[in-house]
Amino acid sequence: MADFKINHREGEGVSVIELKGYLDAHTAPELETAFQRLLNDKKFNIIVNCRDLAYISSAGLGVFMAYIEDVRKNKGDIKLTNMSAKVYNVFDLLGFPLLYEIYKEEKEALTKFKTIQRA
Amino acid sequence: MDRIESLIMPRVKNLLLITVPPVLFLVVFVYDIVRATVNLELLWLDLTRESFIIVAFVLVYLLIERSRSNIKRATTKDIGRLLIVCAVVLSFVGVLSAFGFADTTSQENEQPRYSAMGIFLSMILAVGVGIVSIRALLTIKDLILFKRKKGTKRNYTIYVILLLGSMVFMLPFLSMESALFGTLFFSLSVLAIVANSFRQSWIVYLSRKEKIYVIVYSAFLFIAFVLLNVLFFEKTFTNKALLAFSQPLHRFTQLNAIFGAVYFGMAFVSTLFHLPTAEVFERKQYEITSLHNLSRLVTQVFDFNDLVNTVTQMTLEVCGAKSAWLELITKDGDKPPLVEVVSARYITKDRIENISTGDLRDLIIESKKYLLIDEVSADRRTRHVKERKLLKGSLLSVPLLSQGNLIGMLYAIKEFEYGFDQDDIDVLTSFADHVTIAIENSKLIAKSIERERLEQEMMVAQAMQKRLLPQGLPTSESLDMVAVSESSQEVGGDYYDFVQLSKDKVGIVVGDVSGKGVSAAFYMAEVKGIFLSLSRMCSSPKDLLIRANETLIGSLEKKAFISLIYAILDSKDGTLHIARAGHCPVIYMSGEHTELVRPSGLGLGLANGEIFERSTEERLLTLHEGDVCILYTDGVTESRDQSGEEFGYDRLVAVAQRLRKNNANEIKNSILQEVRNHIGEPTYGDDMTLVVIKWLGKQGERP
Known part of the structure; x- marks a missing residue:
């Protein structure tokens, strides 16, 4: 049942991770690997596009928590975009909007990264 | 009897x-x-x-x-023994002949009359020669019937019949005419002897050493039987003595002596011809026994080290290599496969690393086929090997393939060039198949043992966790309260608890630890400890959450967090103070009014004190008689049906509303039932916890 896919794009100093399907305790390690690879490659400007993310469990949310500290220490950020209402609700319940920048569109997050880079 | x-x-x-x-x-x-x-x-x-x-x-x-009945297939030894018997009897005959000759020289007439000594000697001689004949016949019989083919037994029987026939015609009462038949039978017997003497298949199965023995033995036996024949045909004492003693016996020994001479003569020649092929046959046989020994592999699957060491030892045995080693491949996700030398014989690991590396290893891994290098010192594929000039010889590598996947390689080295022939490749390849099975079995057994151990640990964790949940519920006249927690796995991450803070106040907690399994159980134990100690110190739920977060943020691993609702119910005032740490909202129903109570708040362990404190709110609900509060974990709302659709808040609220007039237990049961119906199957995807509180009115105010 739990079908999960990660697509990785690179563009203008920002790495975009697209999530698709169910992100739960079983599939969370895949996302961990993806983050770890970005960190190893010293790519700290990360956008996670959740357009096709159908479900996220607490274990899935934990993955973001595991890496945000390291990313921010390196003057980068993980920004979340394009969430469905249902997925947003899960993030929202836990209070993630207080900790992460969540945007409706990927473009907004990109612009945000660019303005910081310019500054 | x-x-x-x-x-x-x-x-x-x-x-x-x-x-x-x-x-x-x-x-x-x-x-x-x-x-x-x-x-x-x-x-x-x-x-x-x-x-x-x-x-x-x-x-x-x-x-x-x-x-002889207990002698089985000891052909060479048997022939040796026959030679000894022959030698003893022949020398005996020689000595006797010397005596007998001296005794009979004066009596040359047709009907010799012997002295008592002469009669005794001739009888001893006849018996001795008779025993040799019988002994020779039995040995030859065993050799002929060593490998029975069509007609083997028949030909032998024909000889025996002809032998008996020719003996019958030698009986004393028969006339001279019958002697003609006797000669006829004699000639036919000789023909049968020749026919039987081609049955030499036992030679093929001898080892090289045995063949050399057989050559010597059969040469001597040939000479011995020829000598015997000479004795029978010439007018020697032996001949006369035997004829005088018993003519049928004379015929019997004579024919058998011919048989012995012809048969062992043939044996000598054919063994000589078989000698060059002895080595090949010997090796074939060795290979067969080695492959039979593979059953040894099966019994060693319980100890991996024993198993791999047996494998390399047997590799040396099956192809006569100088050194051998076994490499196994472990694959871990997307990482490049890790090749590890698990056992080596007569070669150092340094040397192995020197040989099995780089392009050569890649070649083997990619092709998944055997690799033969006839001349290590000259081959292009081994040019990477340092000091390869020193490493004279040939190398053979065969893959271990399990359902098309390469799980390892078996290497063998011979010290001379062109050391491996097609047979070696075939044998080692088939050996590799058996090795693969044994290794896979060994891994499976190790895995199942590990799984059993983990299951044991899970059982312990489960038992521990059960004890963390409250064993009873606080009772109050103004409260109707029930709680249930179901776990999808052996160990879940849900937690609920109650604590009687004072005569009127009850602290209620419902939480969910991220992740599952043993680590979740440990966090749960921690949360319980924190909750029990803080609940008596903190008068407000918000206060408790802030302090709980401070404690937990230091001890939780980065990716772990806890969502939690803490409420204090004052049964004197009829109030409920609620603070929420990232948890599912409380369903509050009062009359027609239904609300998802969701004061803002971060999950525990997500952020440090300042942000947490700033973001956490507290709600106060004033309860009226018949009001219902439902606390739950996301397992309830996130339970999915076959198509993946979640139970969701709407359904939960709908059920709650429909049943709000019923008692707490009925509400709980109905919600559980609805969730189960939604899932369709009697398994839960997640842990589920439900706490239903029904307010019956302030103490003393109720009728």
Whole structure:
């Protein structure tokens, strides 16, 4: 049942991770690997596009928590975009909007990264 | 009775076999002495004498056959023993002939009359030669029937019949005409001898060493039997003595001596021809036994190190290599496969790393086929090997393939070039298949043992977790409260608890630890400890959450967090103070009004004190009689049906609303039932916890 896919794009100093399907305790390690690879490659400007993310469990949310500290220490950020209402609700319940920048569109997050880079 | 009989009979038989022939020979001897002095010419007495001799020899035959019954396939040794018997008897015959010749030189007439000494000597001689014949016949019989083919047994039987036939015509009562038949049978017997002498298949199965022995033995046996034949054809003492003693016996020994000479002559020649192929055959046989030894692999699957060491040892054995080693491949996700040398024989790991590396290893891994390098010192594929000039010889690598996947490689090295032939490749390849199975089995067993151990640990964690949940519920006249927690796995991440803070106040907590399994159980234990200690110190739920977060943020791992609702119910005031740490909202129903109570708040362990404190709110609900509060974990709302659709808040709220007038237990059961119906199958995707609180009114105010 739990079908999960990660697509990785690179563009203008920002790495975009697209999530698709169910992100739960079983599939969370895949996302961990993806983050770890970005960190190893010293790519700290990360956008996670959740357009096709159908479900996220607490274990899935934990993955973001595991890496945000390291990313921010390196003057980068993980920004979340394009969430469905249902997925947003899960993030929202836990209070993630207080900790992460969540945007409706990927473009907004990109612009945000660019303005910081310019500054 | 039968038992006694079966115990006694063989002994009686043995006794008969041993005692009767000497007695019979003694009778014959006495008769001969009498005849020599009295000159009896009675046919029936002669016939009785002959029959005594025949019976005696039949018994000797049986005795010898019986003594050989436990000999199995010890062909070379048997031939050796026959040679010893022959040598002893022949030298005996030689000595006797010397005596006998001296004794009979003066008596050259047709009917020799012997002295008692002469009669005794000739009888001893006849018996000796007779025993050799019988012994030779039995050995030859075993050799001929070593590998039975169509007609093997038949040809041998024909010879025996012809032999007996030619003996019958030598009986004393028969006339001269019958001698013609005797000659005919004799000639046919010789033909049968030649036909039988082609049955030499036992030679093929001898080892090289055994063949050399057989060549020597058969050469001597050939000479011995030729000598015997010479004795029979010439007018020697032996010939005369035998003819005088018993003509059928003379014929018997004569024919068998011919048989012996022809058969061992043939054996000598064919063994000589088989000698060059001995090595090949020997190796084939060795390979077969080695492959049989593969059963050893099966019994060693419980100890991986033993298993791999046996594998390399047997690799040396099956192809006669100088050194061998086994490499196994472990694959871990997307990482490049890790190749590890697990066992090596007569080669150092440094040297292995020197050889099995880089392009050569890649070549083997990619092709998944055997790789043969006939000349390591000259081959292009081994040019990376340092000091390869020192490493003269040939190398063979065979893959271990499990369902098309390469799980490892088996290497063998011979110290000379072109050391591996096609047979080696075939044998090692088939050996590799067995090794693969053994290794896979070993891994499976190790895995199942590990799984059992984990299951045991999970059982312990589960039992521990059950004890963390409250065993009873606080009771109050103004409260109707029920709680349930179901776990999808052995160990879940849900937690609920109650604590009686004072006479009127009850603290209620419902939480969910991220992740599952043993680590979740540990966090849960931690949360319980924190909750129990803080609940008595903190008067407000918000206060408790802030302090709980401070404690937890230091001890939780980065990716772990806890969502939690903490509420304090004051049954004197009829109030409920609620603070929420990232948890599912509380369903609050008062009359027609239904609300998802969701004061803002971060999950515990997500952020440090300042942000947490800033973001956490507290709600106060004033309860009216019949009001219902439902606390739950996301397992309820996130339970999915077959198509993946979640139970969701709408359904939960709908059920709650429909049943709000019922008691707490009915509400709980109905919600559980609805969730189960939604899922469709009696398994839960997640842990589920439900706490239903129904307010019955302030104490003393109720009717």
